[in-house]
Amino acid sequence: MSAILGPIHHWLFRKIKIQNDLTNAVIAAAKEKELNVALLADIDEKFGSLPEGDLGNIIDPTNIHGWLQDKIAIVERRLAYVTKTLTKDNPDAIGVICDCARAFGVKNAVESNAAPTEGFEYYENTFVSGMPCDGVNMIVNEDSDEIMWQETVDIHKQYWDEVGADVSLFYEIRNAMIEGVFENSDLAYYNLGNGLYKLVKE
Template identity: 85%
Template sequence: MSAILGPIHHWLFRKIKIQNDLTNVLIATAKDKGLNVSALADIDEKFGSLPEGDLGNIIDPTNIHGWLQDKIAIVERRLAYVAKNLTEGNADAIGIICESARAFGKENAIGSGASPVDGFEYYENIFVSGMPCDGVNMIVNEDSDELMWQETVDIHKQYWDEVGANVALFYEIRNAMIEGVFDGSGLTYYALGNGSYKLVRE
């Protein structure tokens, strides 16, 4: 990753902001639905918050990579903390959370007429998968009607473990959002297990 601020850094920060927005939407939904959000009062104190403003004005120009890595850690831990606290002792909470994530996905939908390649590129533009140098998502099969990829490493688990949350919750929430993103697109998303996923033209 370049040491000079460029398009790839803006691309990554946009994804970080989307995950932060998702977490804020889940908190707002939890309040609206009467879930217990009292445990979330200290979330900023525990994990920090994402700074606002143009990236060029807020990033540390002497440590671009480290600054962005730190912001990934913030949004990962915040989502984990929210999911953990909302679902503890409430069997209905994960359904409410996933419904909200699906709606958020629809608000960020790709639209109709996308090819599987378009869909994968859009996925990469929306979802945080570590730093670009981590090379998490690897295409393993591709043609005009289907694209399959493999996550080479679980980049999220470390943060969920730190918070004491089950990373399976992350994948439930993300899958729900992905379903929303591709709703009405002409593509069907499949989570195949063991870090394998595919998009198939309907």
């Protein structure tokens, strides 16, 4: 990959930061609900953390692709670890996490009058789905009233497996956030199962 930063790199790093912000919001919500967050004190030591600052000043210009891939791994593992830790002795904690994710989605909502194609573009601009070259989300149907897409690969499972967390919890959390993103829009969001999703103009 070229050592020249382009818009796609800023686009991807913005999505990485959004997932990191979600994880931080979950930790804050868990603390507020008096869940056991003490066990999360070692999260930075275990999995690293995102550096702060402008991307151009913090990225490794000799390994842009590898640097970004590493940061994806960090935010994926952090969310997995937080979820595993909070739910280990308290399965009901997933409800707190999903409520937080839904509220986080509302705070990061799509424009209320977005068309289905704009809604999908917003989805792609917001949620981490691996590297752009992974081509995870494939549109399978599109018209003025609806857009449907298929996840071609489970890009998240490898990280959750590494942490020893159940990846099905990731999809519960992400689904809650997606619901929040589209809650106050003219688009109805449907999770059809087996990695198939659609947005329909109401």
